[in-house]
Amino acid sequence: MAKLRIQFENGDPEKIIEFDPAKAPFHHDGKPGSILDVMLGHGVHLEHACGGNCACTTCHVIVRQGFNKLGESSEQEEDMLDKAPGLTPTSRLGCQAVIEDPDAEIVITVPRYTINQVSEAVEE
């Protein structure tokens, strides 16, 4: 079984998900077997404003462990990540980062804010 440990920068309690990557998809948004797919399919919310289609950065996560166990990022994901706040060398988009290795142990941090949510969206 693969293991995904999720830490939240906003202080929410850590979550651990154990799953069989061969059973993907677990939900309907993001690439099958992606971090987003695994989280949503196991009842753990991750923002995905564009529906998990690699068109925003709201599912940005920082991979703390197991970065090399994830499927490679595409040029499109890299283009999008360029615009993510708090970008790190191990940043990925949750909707695109696929966990295929059944023995993978992945640890991620969900950043506190996304670039889209920092703006004040409404004015009088």
Add this chain to the structure above:
Amino acid sequence: MTAEPPPAAGAKGATLGARVEKIFDHASDTRSLFLSLAGGKHLRFIPGQFISILIPLGDETRSRPYSIASDPEHRGPFEICFNRVAGGRGVAWMFERRVGDTIDFSGPFGAFTLDRAPEVEAGFIAEGTAIAPIRPMLKRALASSPREGAPPRIHLIHAAPDREHLLYASELGEMAKKASNFSYEPVIAPAEKIYDRLFELAQARWVLSDADRTRQFYICGVGKGVIRLRDLLRGAGYERRAVHYEQW
């Protein structure tokens, strides 16, 4: 000004409610909704952004993105447009909305944006309803003067399978008449050939015609055709960050 507190990424984002003020059908399968916020409040966004609409489907709620097609300076209801997709339950729900209904959404979101006039020649490429985010970008680009002297040229290629799906064609045509630096190229092509045609046109205009590689581009459309256009332009020598795109 009323500021919504930014929510944590681990929690569900702040939700706003919008009332459907008006419905306009561009074609039998393509519709615009005009939405207003409660209390006459104004939605702030950058041209090119989208909202994420919460759509109840059975026992769950899905969020689906809809680009804002109106410009941010417009103080009335903002506009989203969309078309029917075979088997698309979310968009079917959207087509069931009526004037007076309330829609819940979060946002605006998205990094495919243009918030000031380009400082170099710019090319815009869109297919069908993917003109939605491009429309406010063009208005912003033409409304803001970047510097002294002649403004850089802006060219739009918009392709659709027939005339009725060339959304905002008369408005874009009028904009081209008024702005000497803006040219509008509507293209009608069979649905299965649209991206081949866009590829040919982009290649002829921006790759084969000269050696200038200082232009910037904004491409929006559906599927892998968008990536082909991106790769055409980047492969021809344009800077990676000069080729902006959104693939639906």
